[in-house]
Amino acid sequence: MAAATKLLKKSLVGISQIQQYRNIAKSAISASNGHRNELFNQERRRQQDAVGRLEKIEVRYLGLPEDVTLVMNNNISTPFNCAQHLSEGHCKRSALALIDGSVPWDMHRPLQESCTLQLLNFNVSDPHLVNKAFWRTCSFMLGAALQRVFKQEANLQLHSFPGPNIKSGSFVHDIVLGVQNWEPTKAEMRAISAEMVKLAAQDLCIERLEVDLDLATEMFKDLRYKSEQIPSIAQQHQNRVTLYRLGDHIDISRGPMVASTRFLGKCTVLAAHKLANEGASDAFYRVQGVALPAGFALNHFAYGLLEQRAQKLNPARLPNEPFEEQRQMQLS
Known part of the structure; x- marks a missing residue:
């Protein structure tokens, strides 16, 4: 009985050590991921602060319900912001933007100069x-x-x-x-x-x-x-x-x-x-x-x-x- 008790205690100690190791490893991964996200946030803020004086650009939207020219902020406004000026439907449907008829552009990526803009969804003629x-x-x-x-x-x-x-x-x-x-x-x-x-x-x-x-x-x-x-x-x-x-x-x-x-x-x-x-x-x-x-x-x-x-x-x-x-x- 004593031997069995001693064996059980050793087993419990071993399980505890394994769990402790797993917790340490999990914490290390979480800390690493948190550090990466904090650096991401800091750099994004730095880039936003570096924009400085606001400059206006003209974005010529081409599409339904009609073509329209939008005055937006250079290096701040995104295709999604342009969609917000059009309708809620444009915001929900638009998966990708097309700049100047040839450059695919992320919806949340700031525009960098005056351009034409098309908003692409999965029902466009050429998807x-x-x-x-x-x-x-x-x-x-x-x-x-x-x-x-x-x-x-x-x-x-x-x-x-x-x-x-x-x-x-x-x-x-x-x-x-x-x-x-x-x-x-x-x-x-x-x-x-x-x-x-x-x-x-x-x-x-x-x-x-x-x-x-x-x-x-x-x-x-x-x-x-x-x-x-x-x-x-x-x-x-x-x-x-x-x-x-x-x-x-x-x-x-x-x-x-x-x-x-x-x-x-x-x-x-x-x-x-x-x-x-x-x-x-x-x-x-x-x-x-x-x-x-x-x-x-x-x-x-x-x-x-x-x-x-x-x-x-x-x-x-x-x-x-x-x-x-x-x-x-x-x-x-």
Whole structure:
């Protein structure tokens, strides 16, 4: 009886130590994420304060119900602010902006000079640009969902997401896990899908911020793979790195992205393909899914065909290949 009591005490001590370690690790991740968000907020305020004297620009809106010229504030007003002058419907429907007929522009990104403006939704005659932005946003949201659902002991590390290719049939996020034999169950895939849907329901604004090399390095100093990618990205963009944020999730992306998570409709995360071992205990995995914009519906059979296609390994650049933007056009 005494021996059993002693064994039980040792077991309880071991469990307590494990729980303590998990709490410490969780706190470290939370602190790191909080630090990254605080730097993001500080830089955004600094850039806003640096605008100085207000300068007016003319934005020529082209579209329904009629063309109109708006007088806006340079480096402050965004396409979304322009939509607010038009109607509530424009604010709700507009996922992406098009500047001067050729430049895709985030809805919440300040305008930098007088221009023409078109507001794009998923029903425009040529939805190519808005579909690419949607696919890219799905990959971004998938990264946020993965960070929310994985437990600390999985040692999840986000690597990158390839540029959107709608013809591939799936949006993608490449990750590293601390296991080399992960074979996800249907329940695990459903949990990730459900987290994506939760993000959509929260209607989170997707923010864009361009920062310099030093700040980007500081923000991601605790993330190995991001730290490795940042110098190459900055070198090809005059020492600048473009970041996006939804909620408290921040990642690197060329953009543009749609205005909010609410534009995500039906979504299914379907597969996680092992790509390669990484060191003695980790491995690269490619997580893939398929989605429709909010308000779009397909019958069960047609959507099932999309799901079948999305399960096949996406042929985009592998994460363990040399990181060269000339081959892959940056992270996304």
